[in-house]
Amino acid sequence: LLDQRKLPGQLEYFDATSFDDLCFAIKEMIVRGAPSIGVAAAFGFAIEAARLSHMLKAENLLKLLPSIKEKLDNTRPTAVNLHWATDRLLAAAVALLSEPITSDDFRSRTLSLAQEIFDEHIQTNCKISSTGATLVKQNASIITHCNAGPLAVCGWGTALGIIRFAHFAVLNPHVYVDETRPRNQGAKLTMWELAQDKVAATLICDNMSGYLMSSRKVDMVITGADRIATNGDSANKIGTYNLAVVAKYHSVPFYIAAPLSTFDAVAKTGGDIPIEERDSIEVTHIEGKSITAQGVCALNPAFDVTPAQLIDGIVTEVGILRPPYLASIAAAFGQSTFVRQQNENIQYMK
Amino acid sequence: LLDQRKLPGQLEYFDATSFDDLCFAIKEMIVRGAPSIGVAAAFGFAIEAARLSHMLKAENLLKLLPSIKEKLDNTRPTAVNLHWATDRLLAAAVALLSEPITSDDFRSRTLSLAQEIFDEHIQTNCKISSTGATLVKQNASIITHCNAGPLAVCGWGTALGIIRFAHFAVLNPHVYVDETRPRNQGAKLTMWELAQDKVAATLICDNMSGYLMSSRKVDMVITGADRIATNGDSANKIGTYNLAVVAKYHSVPFYIAAPLSTFDAVAKTGGDIPIEERDSIEVTHIEGKSITAQGVCALNPAFDVTPAQLIDGIVTEVGILRPPYLASIAAAFGQSTFVRQQNENIQYMK
Numbered sequence: 134l135l136d137q138r139k140l141p142g143q144l145e146y147f148d149a150t151s152f153d154d155l156c157f158a159i160k161e162m163i164v165r166g167a168p169s170i171g172v173a174a175a176f177g178f179a180i181e182a183a184r185l186s187h188m189l190k191a192e193n194l195l196k197l198l199p200s201i202k203e204k205l206d207n208t209r210p211t212a213v214n215l216h217w218a219t220d221r222l223l224a225a226a227v228a229l230l231s232e233p234i235t236s237d238d239f240r241s242r243t244l245s246l247a248q249e250i251f252d253e254h255i256q257t258n259c260k261i262s263s264t265g266a267t268l269v270k271q272n273a274s275i276i277t278h279c280n281a282g283p284l285a286v287c288g289w290g291t292a293l294g295i296i297r298f299a300h301f302a303v304l305n306p307h308v309y310v311d312e313t314r315p316r317n318q319g320a321k322l323t324m325w326e327l328a329q330d331k332v333a334a335t336l337i338c339d340n341m342s343g344y345l346m347s348s349r350k351v352d353m354v355i356t357g358a359d360r361i362a363t364n365g366d367s368a369n370k371i372g373t374y375n376l377a378v379v380a381k382y383h384s385v386p387f388y389i390a391a392p393l394s395t396f397d398a399v400a401k402t403g404g405d406i407p408i409e410e411r412d413s414i415e416v417t418h419i420e421g422k423s424i425t426a427q428g429v430c431a432l433n434p435a436f437d438v439t440p441a442q443l444i445d446g447i448v449t450e451v452g453i454l455r456p457p458y459l460a461s462i463a464a465a466f467g468q469s470t471f472v473r474q475q476n477e478n479i480q481y482m483k
Numbered sequence: 484l485l486d487q488r489k490l491p492g493q494l495e496y497f498d499a500t501s502f503d504d505l506c507f508a509i510k511e512m513i514v515r516g517a518p519s520i521g522v523a524a525a526f527g528f529a530i531e532a533a534r535l536s537h538m539l540k541a542e543n544l545l546k547l548l549p550s551i552k553e554k555l556d557n558t559r560p561t562a563v564n565l566h567w568a569t570d571r572l573l574a575a576a577v578a579l580l581s582e583p584i585t586s587d588d589f590r591s592r593t594l595s596l597a598q599e600i601f602d603e604h605i606q607t608n609c610k611i612s613s614t615g616a617t618l619v620k621q622n623a624s625i626i627t628h629c630n631a632g633p634l635a636v637c638g639w640g641t642a643l644g645i646i647r648f649a650h651f652a653v654l655n656p657h658v659y660v661d662e663t664r665p666r667n668q669g670a671k672l673t674m675w676e677l678a679q680d681k682v683a684a685t686l687i688c689d690n691m692s693g694y695l696m697s698s699r700k701v702d703m704v705i706t707g708a709d710r711i712a713t714n715g716d717s718a719n720k721i722g723t724y725n726l727a728v729v730a731k732y733h734s735v736p737f738y739i740a741a742p743l744s745t746f747d748a749v750a751k752t753g754g755d756i757p758i759e760e761r762d763s764i765e766v767t768h769i770e771g772k773s774i775t776a777q778g779v780c781a782l783n784p785a786f787d788v789t790p791a792q793l794i795d796g797i798v799t800e801v802g803i804l805r806p807p808y809l810a811s812i813a814a815a816f817g818q819s820t821f822v823r824q825q826n827e828n829i830q831y832m833k
Contacts, residue, residue, distance in 0.1 A: 141775065141776040141777070142773075309782070311690075312664070312766070312774070312775070313690075314662070314664060314688040314689065314690060315688050317774050317775075320767075320774045320775035321775060321776075324775045324776045324779045325775075325776040328776050334779070334780070335779075335780045335781060335782050336763075336766055336767065336775055336779050336780065336781040336782070337781065337782050338664040338665050338689070338721070338722070338766060339664065339688070339689055339690040340664060340689040340690070340721055340722025340725050340726075341721055341722070341725075341782060341784065341787075342725060343724040343725040343728055343787060344721060344724060344758075344784050344787040345782070347724070347787075347788070348758075371688065371690055371691055371694060372688070372690025372691070374693040374694060374697070375690050375691075375692060375693040375725060375729055376690075378693055378728060378729050378732045379725050379728050379729070381732075382728045382731075382732070408694075408698075413686075416662070416686055416687070416688060417670075417686065419769045419770070419772075419774065420769070420770075420772050420774070422769075422770050422772075423492075424662070424667050424670045424671065424769065424770070425491065425662070425667075425670035425671060425674045425675075425686055426491040426671075426674045426675040426678050427491070428678075429674045429678065429684070429685075429686050430684070430685045430686065431685060431686040431687065432659070432685050432686070432687050432691060432695070434691065437691075437693060437694040437697075438697070
């Protein structure tokens, strides 16, 4: 895993060779971004289940599988792609163990499924990127928040995938990148990724979007999402909600880009999405140095929920979903290949 | 001058004994906050005019006085209190020189006026603080942005003066303080000032206000201002506008607290207020360390304009001004003592 905590200063890789390594990498945000976390968790599940299959009988392994999922699910509570990935691995592993199988076969089958999830993400993001790019006008000025590029989501990226696709399609987009306090993923990762592709980009503080929209041309806002409820309410990095409110006030279209694995069929509204609270030291310190008085209290919710009424469209691999989202999301899942694929995977594993 | 760049880590004083020292102190934000800048500029003008009066004839000094004002006015272009203070000093100095006066008398009279402006600010802020505190409910939860406490405005403070007054009136306010990127005045100065008085305070990132208003009780927002147009449009630290838009979306009352010296009779709307653009290094670096990729472009407007329609009231030393502001601001100046006082000062100098 490219250690995202150390970018853009250092290009260092973290060798995650064990289950504990992967849990640590997700929790500590060595790997981050909802889809990337999902892929990492899939490999984490496969590695651990395979390791245990060499030591345990099938019936005992079956009893332990839910705890592997649980440990992974608890590393980051908000992103649902993680649960989606561990659900798929758990179902597949249970199916495999329902009939006699060698531990080597079990290992190769579970690792294959993790790899398949990885490959699916790359394909999915390519579809999201090309579909979303149809929303981008020539010379568009775009604001994005946090990081939804290749590092976060594998392959093209989602929100950043759309921008990169528009760039390579010679639409000449200019991107204003929110630095994304407190962890500065916009400043550190998005600016770095855009520089790799030579996309025109300007760093701004999260509080400058209103100034920008009132004084310069801003054509659209695009961000990723970490979990989307069935009514379209979308959890994403803290600050996305403020940006969406400011965009609405200026009648600037606000789009979310996310794969269907980001949707949570159980969450009816944003109120059903748990919001991770992280250590306040992320707010009080930057690069290990205090930016405030000693001993102060700080709040550090990692995400917020943007209500559906502020979202003009959700770009997915099956098209751009539009309000009313209850209907368009349901329809997307009806026609989606991923539910079918998931069933096929389980079938194939059997 | 208490060096505000070094707080809260170090309590260091900067000796500004010359005109150039004072210009440097304002430009480099050793002293900051619109009213404090005004007071510093008043002393700067007095020191320089007095120094020159010992070397030049009255007629030659008269020719040089406008350039003293111009140099001071150019240190920070947005805060109007600075112009207001240098206008007063210039008018008084011109009046003094219209009749024979010794250079010692000239020196003591101009320094007296600077001291008077200082004393006025302290009285003014006391009135603003006690008046504004009538808006604060018992156990109120308040968001503030940047720093409008004693460091910024002399004496009680304006926005923070109201909060401090409410605290000492045992109204038990709880303050959420925006860190205020890019210079973190909220994290560095406001949190430090609130800690001195033991006011309950929680540091947040600028992008968390929407999360806070949608998930917890927030009763009001109060900020200071750097320049207010005659229609009520208010320039204040970058991010104030975003906060006001988010407050409006949640129907949370948004108040400005500022002395009448912050109003610009020449600016009809916010569009007439110049916005200072500062070095992009303030955005790309924190405490001298880069937080982004090498060579990136960054935008750094120091202020934004909150339109009058987002402001529920402007707390001044002559009362709380309410919409429509064109009328209430005109009325405030009609009844204000400061215009009269200004004329009296000039009269007195004569």
